[in-house]
Amino acid sequence: MQSPTVDSEFIRARTTRVVLDGGTTIRVRPIVPTDRDDIVAGLAQLSDETRYSRFFRSVDRLSERELTYLTEIDYRDHFAWVAMTEETPPRGLGVARYIRSEEDPTVAEASVVVVDASQGKGIARVLLELLSGTALEHGVSVFRSYALPSNRAVIDAMFKAGASVTLDEEEGFVRLEVELPAVTGLRDSAMYEVLRAAARGAIRPDGL
Numbered sequence: 251m252q253s254p255t256v257d258s259e260f261i262r263a264r265t266t267r268v269v270l271d272g273g274t275t276i277r278v279r280p281i282v283p284t285d286r287d288d289i290v291a292g293l294a295q296l297s298d299e300t301r302y303s304r305f306f307r308s309v310d311r312l313s314e315r316e317l318t319y320l321t322e323i324d325y326r327d328h329f330a331w332v333a334m335t336e337e338t339p340p341r342g343l344g345v346a347r348y349i350r351s352e353e354d355p356t357v358a359e360a361s362v363v364v365v366d367a368s369q370g371k372g373i374a375r376v377l378l379e380l381l382s383g384t385a386l387e388h389g390v391s392v393f394r395s396y397a398l399p400s401n402r403a404v405i406d407a408m409f410k411a412g413a414s415v416t417l418d419e420e421e422g423f424v425r426l427e428v429e430l431p432a433v434t435g436l437r438d439s440a441m442y443e444v445l446r447a448a449a450r451g452a453i454r455p456d457g458l
Contacts, residue, residue, distance in 0.1 A: 256282050260325070269340050270372045275342060279378060281330040282317070286317045288332070288342035295365040307405065320347075326354045326388050331380045333364075333373050346377035357427075358385055360393040382430045391430055397421045 265279035293312060312320070330347035331358060334340040344364035351357040360381060362374045384395070398403045399417065405424055409415050413428040 257413050268333075270301060270376070272371060274371065275336055275337070276373065276376075277336055277340065278331055278333050278376065280325060281321055281323065281332050281345065281347075283318075285321050285332060285342070288334070289317060289320055289345070291343070292363075292365055293338045295367065296363070297366050323347075326350075329384050331377050331384070331387070333377055344373045346374070346375055346381040348381055348386075351394070355389060356412050357392045357394055358390045360385075360395055386430050392429050394429060395426045397426060399424055406456045409429060 261280055263284060265277065267277050269275050289312065291304045304381070320330070327350040330345055333343040334347050335343060345364065346360070346362040348358035348360040351359065362377050364373045392423055399422070405415060405426070408426045408428060416425045418425050
């Protein structure tokens with residue numbers, strides 16, 4: 251199946267390198283249709299617990315329709331950032347995405363997932379910062395996510411970040427809503443400004 255054409259300059263202008271706290275360098279950019287194989291490989295690197303927390307069900311594989319939905323996006327109402335290594339070929343490390351609500355255009359469902367072996371290194375934070383900046387520029391002011399009631403670590407962290415926490419008794423999930431300024435913890439830092447500029451395509455480091 252041939253992938254749809256993507257504006258290569260749009261992607262190139264928003265591709266940048268980020269140095270994590272531990273000194274590891276990763277590359278981040280918007281997702282593209284050819285990332286289908288990386289999505290498949292990334293799913294295989296998630297533990298059963300991580301998969302269940304992300305999808306609320308046991309997932310061994312994604313259908314072709316699901317892969318198309320996750321990688322062929324409009325970059326406005328549906329946006330996703332990917333993080334990858336700088337190896338050749340690169341390996342996918344994580345994905346953060348938002349999907350705008352049809353009922354309220356200021357709200358978007360958001361998610362961040364990082365492969366188990368790379369968790370705890372700051373990748374999720376970088377992806378969330380980029381996703382937040384992009385969402386704000388597209389008129390989204392609230393992120394909505396869902397968690398299993400048993401996922402206390404996520405629920406407690408979101409509550410401390412100022413999220414509204416509501417139990418959906420009918421669905422059995424906890425709904426988390428947070429205004430974007432509350433989740434952009436690096437908003438006043440130089441790194442945040444760099445990430446925001448990269449998200450807008452306003453800067454591109456030399457060599458890209």
